[in-house]
Structures are given as structure tokens and as C-alpha cells.
Amino acid sequence: MSVSPDDLQRQALPVFDADQIAALRPWASERVTMPGDVLFEVGDSSYPLVVVLEGRTRILERSEGADRVIKESGPGEFHGDLGLLSGQRAFAACVAATEGRVLLVPPAAVREVIRTVPELSDLLVVAFVARRQILMQAASATLTIVGVEETASVRTLQEFLDRNRIPHRFIAQVDPAVTSVLAPFGYPPPAQTLVVVRGTRLLADPTPLDLARALGLDLVVDQTAPADLLVVGTGPAGLATAVYGASEGLSTVAIDNIAIGGQAGTSSRIENYLGFPSGISGGELAFRGEVQALKFGARVTVPRRATSLAAGDGCFVVGMDDGAELLGRAVVIATGARYRRLGLPEQDRFEGVGIYYAATDLEARFCGGNEVVVVGGGNSAGQASMFLSRHARRVHHVYRGSGLRASMSDYLIARLQRVPNIKLWFGTNVIALHGGAALEAVSLQGPQGDKVQLTVSAIFAMIGAEPCTEWLPSAVGLDPRGFVLTGPEVGAATAYETSMRGVFAVGDVRSGSVKRVASAVGEGSVVVQAVHRYLQESTPSVAPEPIAAGA
Ligand SMILES: Cc1cc2nc3c(=O)[nH]c(=O)nc-3n(C[C@H](O)[C@H](O)[C@H](O)COP(=O)(O)OP(=O)(O)OC[C@H]3O[C@@H](n4cnc5c(N)ncnc54)[C@H](O)[C@@H]3O)c2cc1C
Incomplete structure (x- = not known):
């Protein structure tokens, strides 16, 4: 839309x-x-x-x-x-x-x-959303990154800014325009990447958190008053939890370490989400979810990474990477999953300079009409190939299985087969990466052991994800792959409660969940009723449970 x-x-x-x-x-x-x-x-x-x-x-x-x-x-x-x-x-x-x-x-x-x-x-919220979109499109001079295109530090900042829809522009270090941008600062400090904020402040090699602070994006969270509901992760599951929690009267704080939208925010087009027959980009879906959460009074803050979770005095304490703590009377874990890496020699060298884990407009800039490889057999891989076929000269879609039917939706398979500049390789593995400062070629090995080298500028790894659960205490039970166990398996009374009473898990991070936007949103909205019940049982006077229709 x-x-x-x-x-x-x-x-x-x-x-x-x-x-x-x-x-x-x-x-x-x-x-x-x-x-x-x-x-x-x-x-x-x-x-x-x-x-x-x-x-x-x-x-x-x-x-x-x-x-x-x-x-x-x-x-x-x-x-x-x-x-x-x-x-x-x-x-x-x-x-x-x-x-x-x-x-x-x-x-x-x-x-x-x-x-x-x-x-x-409606008038105010629609105007606010439209204004931010116009600002983003105009890429005003409010924030300028000076650096070397495709380096990891530039990409980390661009990902943070793009996924948070913060207006910015990029100037390559070699561009003559750099002189006038940096002139007000005399001799800038030696740094790989410089960021000029509002023409008045210079940051050398900032992290996304430094940048968020300089932009005033860091919300001041009152740590002495626990929120009713603390949501960790703002992908579709966490955002839905925040929307339903806040709209049903719970004081709600949601945090995320990168950007609102999670994995879905990196999708170029989601076509199977109810109500969007011609698809919606993940960024737009996330943006709308954010507005909705804010409209109901949730406080959403990025970029903050949860590093610990402990039971405190009548509430839970979530430790953050900046040393601060957040308090919540109930916690919903919605930290989703992160992309699985290719596991190849030389991989570290090409991270951000040839290896990518998402296919959005940001990554499409690096295709530059060259040939690229997409690895994977799921829907995200199929969508990536479709999207990249519009930016790359040719897309090599590589999958180790013998066919896609077991792992990809039929409609996507049919589309992949119809696009002339997509070549499908089955029973094939990527075995080596080659290049200098950036990726230049990959080696493939086919079903008969036959090898071929392709000249490509990028490889997109769409081979699944691992749960973001390393920050959780042992009191939260995990399955052998690290996903959070919930419900009867850990003796919990409700479907999404974990082995730690008052702590719930929804979306991709939950063991046995269906890895889809709609199911993540569904779980996020349903869990709020169990949160209400828990809060009511722990302090009956403050959190009345909403009466379900038909009850
Ligand atoms: C490229 C791509 C395309 C896709 N296309 C589709 C599609 O078309 N249709 C469909 O149904 N599904 C699609 N999916 C799958 C879908 O996006 C996921 O199932 C969905 O995003 C899961 O939502 P979630 O909220 O559970 O987790 P995530 O989306 O993974 O969100 C988790 C969030 O938690 C944050 N986080 C992680 N650790 C921490 C921490 N320690 N502290 C704070 N925050 C943390 C992360 O930054 C992230 O924002 C796609 C996925 C990808 C990658």
C-alpha cells in the first residue's frame, strides 16, 4: 500500500x-x-x-x-x-x-x-505519520554521515537510521562536499566514520546508542516506578503486545536494541498479511504499528539491548547494555531471532561488504546492476530473489535441497520460475567466498560435486535464524535449540507463560511458534489477557482483567 x-x-x-x-x-x-x-x-x-x-x-x-x-x-x-x-x-x-x-x-x-x-x-496521527514520511523522503541535512560506503560502521549507522526512519544523508569521504560539511569543526578527530548532527555537533565513530542520544531519541525511563508491562523486543510480536497492553489500560514500556519492526521491518514486501492484498513493506507495517502503540500511550525506546532479567521486589528487573535498569511488574519476551550465518571461511571479512542478511532498499543500493547470490529455501529467500531481480543483472538462487516445495509457498515458487534473470540452483552449496576489500566472487558445489565460480558483488544469506535468548537467566527454560519454552511443557497455567511466573514469551523466540508476521502479532495480542490475569492475581486492585466478549 x-x-x-x-x-x-x-x-x-x-x-x-x-x-x-x-x-x-x-x-x-x-x-x-x-x-x-x-x-x-x-x-x-x-x-x-x-x-x-x-x-x-x-x-x-x-x-x-x-x-x-x-x-x-x-x-x-x-x-x-x-x-x-x-x-x-x-x-x-x-x-x-x-x-x-x-x-x-x-x-x-x-x-x-x-x-x-x-x-x-485520526487527523493528528495521520498528519504526524505523513510528515515523518515526507521528512524521510527529503533526506534533509539534519544528520550527515561522512565515511566510506559499505564499511561495517557506516552500514550499522545507516541500518539504525533507516529502520528508525530518521532523516539523514551520506557523503563519501572522497566527496569534495565533505570540506564544507566539516569546516565548522576545524580539524576533525581521526575516525573511520564521522556524523554531523544538525550542523552543530560532530560525533567520531558513534554507536547507534551515541547517535540516538545526540538526536534526543533516548526516552527517559522512570526506573522508580515499574511499568505494568515491560516488553523486550519490538518486532511484530512485541509491538502487538505493546498496542494491546497500552490500549487495555496497562502502563507499557517496550524496548528494542536496533529498531522497531524486527525481522519484518527488513522485508521488502509482506504479501500474506491479512488486509494488505497487494502487500506492504515491513518498514511501513512497523511504522504504523509504532504509531498505533504510541497513540495508545505505550512508551517505545530504541536502541537499548536487554542483557539480564531477574526477579526483584514485587517486580522484574531488566538490565540494559548501558548499565541502566528497567522495572516491570510483568515481562513479555519478544526478542525474536537473528539471521543464521553461512559458516564459511573468510565470512567475517565480507560482513557488510558483500554478505547481507536482509534484502531491502538499503542492500539493493549495493547490487549496482551486478550479479548476486541468494541462499535459502524459505519464503524470505524467495522474496529476496524477487526483489533483487529488479536491482541486479542476475540473481542466482542457491538451495541445498532438491526442490523448494517443502519450504516455500507455492505462489512464490511460481513467480521465481517466471522471472528471466533469476537462475535456480538446487542441490547446491556455497563453499567459498573470494575478493579483496569487498566480495567479488563465490564458489558453488553442485549435486555431483561439480564446482563453479560466479562473479558476484553480494550474497544474501536467508538460511533461517537463531533465537535471541542469550540474555535470559536459567530460570527461563529453553528448548535444545535455545527457543523459550512456554505453557504446559514448563507447567505454566497459560499458553505463553514461561517457567518464570510473570514472564511470558511470544513470537519467533518462543519454542514451537509459527515463524510468520501474523502469528507473531496474534500471540502478542493474546498474551495480554494472561498478563492481566497475572497482574490481577499478584495485586488485585490495580489491573482489572478485561471482560472477554461473550463472557
Ligand atoms: C527478510 C524477511 C522477510 C520475511 N517475510 C515474511 C512474510 O512475507 N510473511 C510472514 O508472515 N513472515 C515473514 N518473515 C518472518 C517474520 O518477519 C517473523 O516471523 C516475525 O518478524 C517475527 O516477529 P517477532 O516479533 O517474534 O521477532 P523479530 O521480528 O525477530 O523481532 C524481535 C526484535 O527484538 C529485538 N531484540 C533482540 N534481542 C534483543 C535484546 N536483547 N534486547 C532488546 N531487543 C532485542 C530485535 O532487534 C528485534 O527488533 C520474514 C522474515 C525476514 C527476515
Whole structure:
């Protein structure tokens, strides 16, 4: 489902009518403005929704030494974005251009309006989503990465930014434009990768967490007040848990170590998810899920990796990679799985410079009209070949089994067979990788032991995944492959509870789960009822269980 640029503009720039402004007034304060009055500034940790009543106001990007007008608004129009719901710092400044009057609605009140006034809720949330999409497409100069294309550090940052839909641009170290971008910083420190944030701050070799902090994306989590529900992992399962938990009145915190959307967020097109007959990209599905979770009041934060889980005093304590701790009265483990590696000599050398585990627009940039290899027999491998066939000169789809019927959906097999620049290799293994600084060729071995070398620029490993459970304590029982055991197998009363009472597991991380978006979403929504029951039993007064229809 894609929205045309005209529709996106219309959705992004609605005009409030008199009734809608009247409905907002109880949450707002009115302010008289003079030209140059700053209504919020870049980096402000809290900023209001600004509705123009009279006169004109401007959103300014204070980047690389000069102000740039991003948007000027008149009566009925408003300034505000998704950051109002997630608690982000202001990316831009809002300044009065003329004398006039504005309504200022603080972020907490905006969230309350969205929760309680449906006619304003839809207008605001759709506008926020559309605005962020337009910003992303414009790739403004707010954030600039200077480095060497295809190096692991650049790719890690790009993956973090792309999957979080944060506007940025990349300039190769050899590009003459680098001089003007770095000029304000004198002699930059020796670093492989530099990131310029808003033209005012230079980061040398930052991690995604450094970057998130510099951008004000790091939510301040109140560690003294445990959330009712702490969700670890925000793939489809964790996001669904957050949406249903928050919408049913639980104070909900969800965390993720990379980006919202999980594995699904890396899929170029999901075609078997109910309600999207022509498919939806994983990024868009994740984005919509994020908006929905925020709309219901969940607090979602990235990038934070859970490193430990322990039972504390009346609640659970999840330790984080930055040393901080989060508290939750119930915990849902939704950390999914990570891609299995090829297990070949030389593999480390080509990680990020020829070996990829997802096939999205990000990776497609590295195909550059060359030949590529996709390895695997599942649906994700089939989708990757279909997608890459539009970017690569030829796709070699390599599978060690004798056919795809047992592992791939019929519709995908039929499509693969029809695309002229996809070549299928069965009973075949990749046995070696070759190249200098980047991958240049691979060796294949066929069913009769015959060997062939192919000149390729990339290999996409779509050969399954391992559960992300290394952070869990031994009290959480795992199956022999490391997936979390739940339900009767560990003596739990409900299907998704683990061997640790009050700790639940859903989605791909759960032993025996169906590895699909829809089933992950289903498990995430169903588990909330068991969480309610657990909370009610442990503290009856605070978490009434919702009454199921027909009960
Ligand atoms: C390329 C690709 C295409 C696919 N296409 C389809 C499709 O078309 N249809 C379909 O039904 N399924 C598809 N799948 C499968 C589907 O995406 C998964 O089944 C689904 O994403 C599982 O959801 P999940 O939430 O359980 O786990 P995941 O999606 O794996 O999400 C887990 C999240 O937890 C985070 N995490 C992990 N460890 C930690 C930690 N220690 N601390 C904090 N966070 C952590 C991860 O960063 C991740 O965001 C595809 C998968 C891939 C890779």
C-alpha cells in the first residue's frame, strides 16, 4: 500500500476548522506572538503542538550555520510531529513570522486528546505519520554521515537510521562536499566514520546508542516506578503486545536494541498479511504499528539491548547494555531471532561488504546492476530473489535441497520460475567466498560435486535464524535449540507463560511458534489477557482483567 505524493502532502497538512479548534481549547493555552518569538527550539526536550489562530509561524532547520524555512503556516494550520507522542526532542525550531495568536498544547495533553477525542485523533496521527514520511523522503541535512560506503560502521549507522526512519544523508569521504560539511569543526578527530548532527555537533565513530542520544531519541525511563508491562523486543510480536497492553489500560514500556519492526521491518514486501492484498513493506507495517502503540500511550525506546532479567521486589528487573535498569511488574519476551550465518571461511571479512542478511532498499543500493547470490529455501529467500531481480543483472538462487516445495509457498515458487534473470540452483552449496576489500566472487558445489565460480558483488544469506535468548537467566527454560519454552511443557497455567511466573514469551523466540508476521502479532495480542490475569492475581486492585466478549 503506497500513498501518492499528493495524498501524502494533503494528509500532512490538514487545516483545523472552527469546531476542531474549539475541541482543542480545553487542553491548550493561548499566546500572543511578535515576529521572532521562539515557540520551541531545536533540542528542546519537551515542545508543544502549535496551532496558528492569527498571523504566520515558521518551522526552521538550524543546520550548517544557516536557518532554513521548512514550513510556514497560517490560520488553522499546526506544527507538531511524531516526537510529541514518543517524547523525542525537537528536531527543528518554531518561530513566529508575524504578529499573531497561537494555541499551545503540551505533549501530555496531545496524547490525552489522541486517546479521548477520535475526530482529532485520526487527523493528528495521520498528519504526524505523513510528515515523518515526507521528512524521510527529503533526506534533509539534519544528520550527515561522512565515511566510506559499505564499511561495517557506516552500514550499522545507516541500518539504525533507516529502520528508525530518521532523516539523514551520506557523503563519501572522497566527496569534495565533505570540506564544507566539516569546516565548522576545524580539524576533525581521526575516525573511520564521522556524523554531523544538525550542523552543530560532530560525533567520531558513534554507536547507534551515541547517535540516538545526540538526536534526543533516548526516552527517559522512570526506573522508580515499574511499568505494568515491560516488553523486550519490538518486532511484530512485541509491538502487538505493546498496542494491546497500552490500549487495555496497562502502563507499557517496550524496548528494542536496533529498531522497531524486527525481522519484518527488513522485508521488502509482506504479501500474506491479512488486509494488505497487494502487500506492504515491513518498514511501513512497523511504522504504523509504532504509531498505533504510541497513540495508545505505550512508551517505545530504541536502541537499548536487554542483557539480564531477574526477579526483584514485587517486580522484574531488566538490565540494559548501558548499565541502566528497567522495572516491570510483568515481562513479555519478544526478542525474536537473528539471521543464521553461512559458516564459511573468510565470512567475517565480507560482513557488510558483500554478505547481507536482509534484502531491502538499503542492500539493493549495493547490487549496482551486478550479479548476486541468494541462499535459502524459505519464503524470505524467495522474496529476496524477487526483489533483487529488479536491482541486479542476475540473481542466482542457491538451495541445498532438491526442490523448494517443502519450504516455500507455492505462489512464490511460481513467480521465481517466471522471472528471466533469476537462475535456480538446487542441490547446491556455497563453499567459498573470494575478493579483496569487498566480495567479488563465490564458489558453488553442485549435486555431483561439480564446482563453479560466479562473479558476484553480494550474497544474501536467508538460511533461517537463531533465537535471541542469550540474555535470559536459567530460570527461563529453553528448548535444545535455545527457543523459550512456554505453557504446559514448563507447567505454566497459560499458553505463553514461561517457567518464570510473570514472564511470558511470544513470537519467533518462543519454542514451537509459527515463524510468520501474523502469528507473531496474534500471540502478542493474546498474551495480554494472561498478563492481566497475572497482574490481577499478584495485586488485585490495580489491573482489572478485561471482560472477554461473550463472557
Ligand atoms: C527478510 C524477511 C522477510 C520475511 N517475510 C515474511 C512474510 O512475507 N510473511 C510472514 O508472515 N513472515 C515473514 N518473515 C518472518 C517474520 O518477519 C517473523 O516471523 C516475525 O518478524 C517475527 O516477529 P517477532 O516479533 O517474534 O521477532 P523479530 O521480528 O525477530 O523481532 C524481535 C526484535 O527484538 C529485538 N531484540 C533482540 N534481542 C534483543 C535484546 N536483547 N534486547 C532488546 N531487543 C532485542 C530485535 O532487534 C528485534 O527488533 C520474514 C522474515 C525476514 C527476515
